[in-house]
Amino acid sequence: MIKMSSYQRPKGTADILPGTTEIWQYVEDTARSVFKRYQYHEIRTPIFESADVFARTSGETSDVVSKEMYAFEDKGGRMMALRPEGTAGVVRAYIENKLYGPEFSKPYKVYYAGPMFRYERPQSGRQRQFTQLGVEAFGSDSPALDAETIALARELIASFGAKGLKIVINTLGDPETRKAYHEALVNYLKSFESELSNDSKIRLEKNPLRVLDSKDKHDQEIVANAPSILDYLTPAAQDHFNQVQGFLTALGIDFEIDATMVRGLDYYNHTIFEVMTNDPAFGGGYTTVIGGGRYNGLAEELGGPETPGVGFGLGLERLMMLVADKKFDTPLPLYIVAIDAAAQKTALSLATAIRHQGTAVNLDFMNRKAKAQFKTANKEDAQFVATIGDNELADGTVQVKKMATGEQKTFKQADLLNDFDAVKANFD
16 A cells, blocks of 8 residues: 655645646747747746845735735845746846846847746635746837737737637826826725725725725725726826827727726836636636736836836736647657567667657666557557567667558668668658
8 A cells, every 4th residue: 555645735836747738838838939929038037036126116015015925034134035926026137137228129028937926815727836927028118019018918818719808908197197196096085994994994095096906895886986097197198098099999909998907016007908808718707817017117116227118917827727628649759669678778779869860769667568568659659669679689670660550661770770760751
């Protein structure tokens, strides 16, 4: 009887096993292909950063920082954090590596893909360790870039066959807009302060705009009648938003405006957006799969130069739900059967040489009989099986069988060592 281990993976994490990793690779490769068409290049940042990087960018009142961030003190007494999202680290890297210099083209476009960490209640498509894909474009304040970013987000999700897409946009305006709206919103919410949830009471003092994003049902009833930020846009902010809408219309992208949408992080301003889908893979009803927007001023928060930016992020696990049933049947080009132990050295040498030619090869390492090896070759969908026994060892040959037709031919071992593709061509 096999004793079961008492060790289990941490709650909110997953073991991604062979058979599933192929689907992950498909999703990652597809995303990279889409990003490349828009001239985004990969950037990789550390999995942990100074906790202040996220507090200064995401906002201390955001759920990400105040409730969900994995923070710890390292051996040097510094407060560090596992990254809860990708943008802050990318902005830090942009500044630290002086990617704003004149030698770099603008906008400077990058994408990232990697593990993030948030302490939240695990659920379908949402884990405590999750993989986030995202894009960031630095250095341009153009409304056209906002529209292109939304177009990229839509193309990305559509490339996985998502049905029932919906684009929702809003604007958070410029600093003047936020100042005027802040005053109006506080005046409105103060009259309901005693009814607000405890979290929203704290937000009312530190960042009233975050009250609009409350998940508390009664809070939502209160903010339903709150002033709309669209009524406080400065002429410049209104013009930017109008241009974004014009570019989206020119691209043939339908969209809705939701004046209550604020997104979950404090660094956004001007255009924000979500890509939603009612694809059956998510159980019906509209689900947000991509969210992002513009974040002018974020670089300055981390000590960098004035740098406009725009981007989006999404959880890879969400995309996985769209292609969970996808099958990857990859046949094995060659399986080598060693009739007995004496043939195993030659079989391994052949396998290694053919692998060097770029062809996948497998063989037996369990000292099984030839019949069991042939069963494994069938199970692995081998296209060809090469057999080596006493006779083949004696005369330096190998028997090669094309499994689809049953045709079998004898070749010199040197033929396989030199060019296995030429051996395969003998069966065409």
